[in-house]
Amino acid sequence: MRIETRRLLNRAFSSLGLISIGLMALVLVVILTPIIAKGSGAFVFRSTVEHRKLMFDHWNRGNPERVKQDEAKAAVARAPVYQMLSDFKAELESMPRAERSRYKKPLRAVETALGRLLGPNPGSRTPVLMRQQYGATRWDRTQAKLDNLLYSEEWDYSNPDALGVKVLRPRVEDFRTTKLEPLFGYVKANIKPMMRPRWTFYWQFLFDTSKDSHIFGGIGPEVLGTIYLTLGAMLFAVPMGVIAAIYLCEYSREGRVISFLRICISTLAGVPSIVFGLFGLAFFLNTIHVSNSKSVLAGSLTLALLILPTVIRSSEEAILAVPRAYKEAALSLGAGRWYTIMTVILPAALPGILTGTVISMGRAAGETAPIIFTAAVSVGRPLLPIEALSQPTPALPWNIYNLCTEHEAVDEIRHVQYGMVFTLVALVLLLNVFAIVMRARISKKLRG
């Protein structure tokens, strides 16, 4: 080949490599940026006085004096609103019947919107559903709910051949010349003193239980459930996988059976995870009854099966990568096979085994399909380790899916959903970083 052609080829190849790396980096940025930006919104946000009230009522957080003061100040700012409402209701009484009924529906809409913004009217009975006990707890939701109070959404279908157009109609128009008219202007102008937004770092989001199916509170049970499931899966998969790998590398004689086994393992690694999920349901729950309902145990076993091939393959590779010389040295000193494996081969293969393990740990933490039928539920309490044997748990991957498709109030809790995604990604990332650091440390120790 001519030297020019060779150079050209070299240059083309290296630039191709550079482009693909750049593309990967770009994709990573595009994926991670919204996750981080939106996910951090679950932890750092402007909380309203309602949030602080909630924290105090249910988690006993915050200085009672200051929460009381906070509430009192907000109540002072809110008082005129309720005053206007009751003034208007008195005014209604004096109206002729026909006119009164004209206001009935708009008034109810205003009251509902106000309830969602500020919480129940002072003095009224406490609603049973927790979501109705508090107003908007976050400033971003406050804005949305304020808009909902100020404007009613209507649709203009005047052009029959086209789709309707959204029209925002100020609600104030329904109440012109009544005593309710100033309410809208007042709320708009005084929303800050009424809600008292303040930047908050809600780190307890990671540990708090959820209240009223994720509408309030944190993702503690989900995080704990994910950790249980992952550790449980490791507990089964790592010993089994490493032992299998040792057998395949050190004990088995190459033959048809062994190569067939190897093919089976590779195939197992390629089986879709939902198949494992269904297998887990059919076998662990319906056949051998490891527990009398979905449970962390059943989920862990299923996840263990899912990652077993990866653990075996990575351990096998790590063991095969141990220099033959170590094995020879040990044997020449009179060590038996088992002793050689335990004292020389496994320690030297440890970094590789560890890397494979932690990577499959990340996979186990993030898998949804295997736990749908075996372990995961929408709501549940954080479990004690002993309860994990018999009880199901919420877990991050499943609840992310659940929140975005099945939850009845999706738009209210987008921040929770993103917070979960963020936490899961961070968890997997942390695991991988941990693996890299561990690997580096052990290799360094081995290298001397």
Next chain:
Amino acid sequence: MKKVLLSAAAIAAIALSASAEQKIVIDGSTTVGPIAKAFAEYFMAAHPDVNITVSESGSGNGAKSIMNGVCDIADMSRPMKDSEFKAAADKGIQPVAHVVALDGLPVLVHPQNPIGELTIEQIRDIYTGKITNWKELGGPNLGIVVITRDTNSGTYETFEGMVMNKEKITEKAEYVGSNGAIRQRVQSTPAAIGYAGLGFVDKTVKALKVNGVYPSAGTVRTGEYPISRPLFMYTNGYPKLGSPVYQFVTLYLTEDGQEMVDQIGFIPVTSY
């Protein structure tokens, strides 16, 4: 050493049996899910020693779970079928129904869609694929995107029974796995049509008048709205009086229970 192991095992066994009693596992309908979750929240606040877990995997899966004895309560948005009863009985399970609420089945379109009213026949024609464009119904020139629930769903079976009249749903229909997913699909697709439980209707979708009746608590309760159904919780046998499961499945009879059902958007049983 042996003694230590033995006593540890004994403690574990006791803890296990103790904790096993204190759980209620609920599985099934995504429509009943919000009620079950609100009840669970309410119940656990009063009984902190009981762990109630709720999963929403569809009525069909709920029935299967209780048949296999892997849940304590099966949420269902349709009554159990004979075949399911039989399969359960074969496994020594006796399903007992508790009707916890009444639900209408609003037909949903995107708010941009000018259509405000359809008849049952028109809806059926849309779902069989006879009507494929909103223009045929007096709307804009847009191909209809038909969204339906998966066949595992009780909502699907209700819809099939009350609207489809044994006719087959068009092959072009899109199947999704939950009420929330139907709503999500409809709110993001101007040409879509779907159906979901009353509790899932919000301002991001538009519920249609069916045969001239708008679906609301009032019209469903009086029976004016044509598509409605009871919502069930099934237990294995009638739960022992006073047991946590008993207290849970009778929660819908209490005032607080009814308020919750009402506020989530369904119709409490005592009001019809």
Next chain:
Amino acid sequence: MSEAIQMKRVSRFTGTEEEDFGSRSAHVKTENFSVFYGAFEAVKKVTCEFPEGLVTAMIGPSGCGKSTLLRAINRMNDLIPSCRPSGKMIFQGEDIYCKNIDAVSLRMRVGMVFQKPNVFPKSIYDNIAYGPRLQGIKSRSQLDDLVESSLKQAAIWDEVKDRLSTNALGMSGGQQQRLCLARALAVKPEILLMDEPTSALDPKATTKIEDLIGQLRGQYTIIIVTHNMQQAARVSDLTAFMYEGTLVEFGATRQIFTKPRERQTEDYITGRFG
């Protein structure tokens, strides 16, 4: 040359003027010993005796089977699945390929040093203590003594006594090889096999190893495979020349290097082939 003649000659080994090595008793001897790799016969019906307490060098061109023969003495070839021996390898009156012989305990008595220094990725101390621990020695003071004496025997004690707990991989190649020697000695073997122990080392380190072999002579039966003919001439009492799996000539080193009986030996030694 017929096999019978050859066997006769080497089995009744003749001494040199200075010393009659033949009068020493054989520590290991082979009888019609062959090693097959699958169908390939790498060592062909070798019959010879390795006398006790002497240094025997095995020389020959690459692939002549000398390493295979060496590794057959402590059954290291067992690791290779396709490898199959035939004939007898007699160590202290017993055929080591007999079914009731345990390879593991055999290897405790027949130590080995390999071509490349293969220290474990452990501390220097743990490297030496590996063998003794294997034999069940747990007492710290006993181990300490063994480590010290082994390292002293390998003439490396002064270099490493202050860093016994550091990783052995941090040492130089020559030091590592001497550590391997010390490690083999710590097991207190009777025979020491060396498979080209200096081929990966620089001349200075090579000299040190050769000096060590000189010091160990008499205490152990040493069998060393080498490509370096000067080395064979320097360190060994006896030399065996192998060619294409057969043992061509076996005799006192001085005799082999000065007046070889066989033409092939002479060609090899004078560098005409090989």
